[in-house]
Amino acid sequence: MKLMKKMTLAALLFASTSAAAQVVEGPKVNWSLSFFGNPRALSAGMEGIIEEVKNRTEGNFNIQIFYGGQLSDSRENLDGLKLNAFEGAAICNFYHPGKNPAWMVFSLPFLPLGDPKVDKYVRAKMFEHPAIVADMAAWNAIPYLTGLLPQYEILGRGEAPTDLSDWEGLRVRAGGGLGDAMEALGATKQTLPSGETSTAFQRGAIDAAAFPFTYAHVSFGISEEADWFTSNLAPGTSECGWILNKTAYEALPTQYQTLLMDLREMGMDIEQAAYAEQDAINLPIFRKNLEEIVYSEEQIAKFREIAGQPVWDAWIAENSAKFDAQGVFDAIWDYAEEAQNQ
Structure with missing residues (x-):
């Protein structure tokens, strides 16, 4: 829990220096997100985004994560989004491979992932790939924030x-x-x-x-x-990322949609910082015990x-x-090459 509080503070320090003065005006909106397990590095990015959204909208756009499967079982979050039971959720692609077949590309072995810079670029681009978007559209959802899971x-x-x-x-x-x-x-x-x-x-x-x-x-x-x-x-690795209810997202005023999308980069930076901080603590303990x-x-x-x-x-x-599987697979390698050449 201390890590999560620290990373939330990091989110504010990262984004608020110049952005805090840029208040985003809009109506009162309350969202609920479904998450499996307790707060941890995987949830740190979304937690930072949520706090910044609240800060930037002066509390008008409020998003709450419900941990520990309070809203839905981990294998049923897609079903909940399709039923409009909540406004967003975290999913792991391999929990329900038949529901997100194109997303299973992220779990293939030995992909060119692992370098933080490459991961951010590749996964963000893949979240816009037609096959990845179509997987979520079938569940009334849109891809939002990659989990950037380490190897x-x-x-x-x-x-x-x-x-x-x-x-x-x-x-x-x-x-x-x-x-x-x-x-x-x-x-x-x-x-x-x-x-x-x-x-x-x-x-x-x-x-x-x-x-x-x-x-x-x-x-x-x-x-x-x-x-x-x-x-x-x-x-x-795999993809345990955040997706949003399509109906709820499209119902947002444009300025709230823009704010959410603009904060994804910050969310990814927070995630990677959280993973690195945990490695520095955990690896010496692993090697000792x-x-x-x-x-x-x-x-x-x-x-x-x-x-x-x-x-x-x-x-x-x-x-x-089912879909252009070769194209989805090739896209990861193409984006990785682009990232390495930047």
Whole structure:
């Protein structure tokens, strides 16, 4: 909670220096957003935006996040938006792959993501891609703020998988293409909601869990159950971002719409600062209490060989009849190249 308060303050310092005087006048509006879990680095960006919106509108546009699935189960936030049950929500694409098939591209392994500058550019551009927009339109929603999730790493219990063959038979919480990559190593993928993973560890239902490294492992209590962690597997990431109810957004006065969109850059900066701050705290603790697995360059190359291109090709083939899967996949690489050349 202290981190969230600190990041909210950072949001005000970031945006209010010149913007506070620019009051945005408008009617009284109250919004509710559905979020799974407690306040953490993933929610820090939206929390900062909410505080700045309140500040800039002098309290006329009030947005409240309801944590812990108070408004909806994590797998049903899209349904809630379609029913106009609330004005916005956070989603994780792999919680409901059939509901957001194009968004599953973000969970493919070994995409050119991981560098903060590249991530901001690529994900912001992808949130405007026709296929990504169409996924949300089917649920009366629009993409708003990417979660900018860091690369995943894996924490687990029992004997550490220091060789790639050691993953054979391990039950790993990992969704989407990342889960497919783990299956290529012989593991069994599990797609548990984040909040259920620690309990599954305690009950012996899973052996390892892939989460954004390092903040999510701590947020969901995984590091308290684990014996070891990977630090350079970097198999991929996913998209747990914020989306808005289309009906509610279009009903806003134009000045409120503009304000929300103008604050996305600030929200992304806050998210990345929150992740970096958590890494500085968590990584030394991990190294003190857990066994660190560092794979050789040869092992990483082998992993990419068996779980990279084959998983990409399978995803494109599986989805080509639903949308321009090849185009969506290529767009990420094209945007990454653009970001690197800027």
